[in-house]
Amino acid sequence: MLKVAVIGATGAVGQEFVIALNRHKWFELTQVAASERSAGKKYIDAIRDPNSGILRWHNREEVPEYVKNMVVSKVDDIKPENFDLIFTALESDDAKIVEPKFAKTTPVISTAAAFRYEQDVPILIPGINDNHAELLNLQRKNRGWKGFVAPLPNCTTTGMAITLKPILDRFGIEKVFMTSMQALSGAGRSPGVIALDIMDNVIPYIPKEEEKVQVETKKILGAMNNGSIAPAPLKVSCTCTRVPVLDGHTESVFVETEQTADAEEVKKEMLKFSKNVSIKDLPTAPKDYIVVHDDPTRPQPRIDRELNDGMTTVVGRLRKDTAFDNGIKYVLLSHNEKMGSAKGAVLLAELLKDRNIL
Ligand SMILES: NC(=O)C1=CN([C@@H]2O[C@H](COP(=O)(O)OP(=O)(O)OC[C@H]3O[C@@H](n4cnc5c(N)ncnc54)[C@H](OP(=O)(O)O)[C@@H]3O)[C@@H](O)[C@H]2O)C=CC1
Numbered sequence: 430m431l432k433v434a435v436i437g438a439t440g441a442v443g444q445e446f447v448i449a450l451n452r453h454k455w456f457e458l459t460q461v462a463a464s465e466r467s468a469g470k471k472y473i474d475a476i477r478d479p480n481s482g483i484l485r486w487h488n489r490e491e492v493p494e495y496v497k498n499m500v501v502s503k504v505d506d507i508k509p510e511n512f513d514l515i516f517t518a519l520e521s522d523d524a525k526i527v528e529p530k531f532a533k534t535t536p537v538i539s540t541a542a543a544f545r546y547e548q549d550v551p552i553l554i555p556g557i558n559d560n561h562a563e564l565l566n567l568q569r570k571n572r573g574w575k576g577f578v579a580p581l582p583n584c585t586t587t588g589m590a591i592t593l594k595p596i597l598d599r600f601g602i603e604k605v606f607m608t609s610m611q612a613l614s615g616a617g618r619s620p621g622v623i624a625l626d627i628m629d630n631v632i633p634y635i636p637k638e639e640e641k642v643q644v645e646t647k648k649i650l651g652a653m654n655n656g657s658i659a660p661a662p663l664k665v666s667c668t669c670t671r672v673p674v675l676d677g678h679t680e681s682v683f684v685e686t687e688q689t690a691d692a693e694e695v696k697k698e699m700l701k702f703s704k705n706v707s708i709k710d711l712p713t714a715p716k717d718y719i720v721v722h723d724d725p726t727r728p729q730p731r732i733d734r735e736l737n738d739g740m741t742t743v744v745g746r747l748r749k750d751t752a753f754d755n756g757i758k759y760v761l762l763s764h765n766e767k768m769g770s771a772k773g774a775v776l777l778a779e780l781l782k783d784r785n786i787l
Pocket residue numbers: 436437438439440441442443462463464465466467468504518519520521523540541542582583584614615616617618619620765766769770
């Protein structure tokens with residue numbers, strides 16, 4: 430068993446880590462850390478609001494027994510050399526300080542944006558750009574670290590990159606337009622989205638989100654070239670909105686392809702990709718990587734987000750686009766806290782262990 434720690438374990442993503450690592454075959458969670466507010470408390474007390482007494486646990490699954498009485502540490506009390514791997518779920522400004530300290534001795538898998546845009550840092554989605562993981566060895570060498578920082582993408586990027594990959598490989602892509610309808614949990618717990626702002630409402634702006642999705646999609650779909658990633662030569666433009674849905678990001682995607690692509694062919698490519706995806710034998714991999722619905726009323730977050738425990742990207746409304754000469758359009762749903770962050774991070778850890786990079 431590899432010994433792991435989770436930093437930011439009391440937050441929205443941290444809670445999902447605690448679930449994803451419960452009785453894991455390869456990884457044993459032995460220490461959890463969070464801010465000074467939580468440090469010194471038992472995990473079960475740290476996730477209770479100190480003023481209202483409300484348990485701030487937003488999962489359908491109960492708090493796992495193994496973690497309830499673990500005492501939450503301060504980040505400064507973590508000795509990274511005691512772990513084989515550290516998962517971090519911190520806000521980007523905190524991650525920027527903490528992650529390189531840990532990476533000196535220990536691999537770090539991060540859900541934060543802090544290092545995503547650096548040259549020697551890949552943004553990894555297991556099954557989509559596994560070959561970019563080789564950059565981690567270069568990062569180790571460049572920085573003189575025994576470990577590395579391996580970030581996941583922004584959770585809105587994940588579903589889009591997963592669905593674009595089979596289209597890019599088979600038909601080529603010129604342009605992508607996307608509008609997202611993002612869940613509340615994407616904004617995290619502290620401070621999170623205030624109920625009075627979002628009830629009966631749609632907020633048409635999420636700071637920095639559109640730029641992140643545009644840059645990350647091209648990097649993830651790019652080619653490894655002499656020890657660096659050449660971004661995929663496609664244009665991406667998006668509008669990101671927040672909607673009153675608890676979990677699961679829905680995205681409306683328009684793709685201009687290089688070659689003619691009809692909806693049936695694209696569906697076939699997506700399903701073929703899903704069936705042959707590289708990571709299908711890893712413990713956390715879903716039974717179906719991509720599912721494509723013919724029912725025009727799917728995907729819906731309430732019905733579809735828990736499919737294969739939130740690890741499947743669900744596509745529907747796949748049809749020819751009428752504005753592009755060559756184009757298709759579809760709607761996708763991706764669970765922002767499962768495949769889009771914590772559970773996707775555990776899947777990435779499995780991939781890196783399987784490839785002897787961990
Ligand atoms: N939510 C989502 O769907 C996704 C989030 N992400 C990214 O993952 C990261 C975590 O997000 P999320 O879980 O939503 O955020 P939350 O605000 O819900 O949780 C933040 C966590 O960090 C801890 N923390 C805050 N300040 C410090 C500090 N100075 N030192 C140590 N720990 C600290 C908090 O502890 P305490 O409880 O004690 O305050 C809490 O455990 C972010 O970078 C986010 O952008 C990425 C993809 C999806």
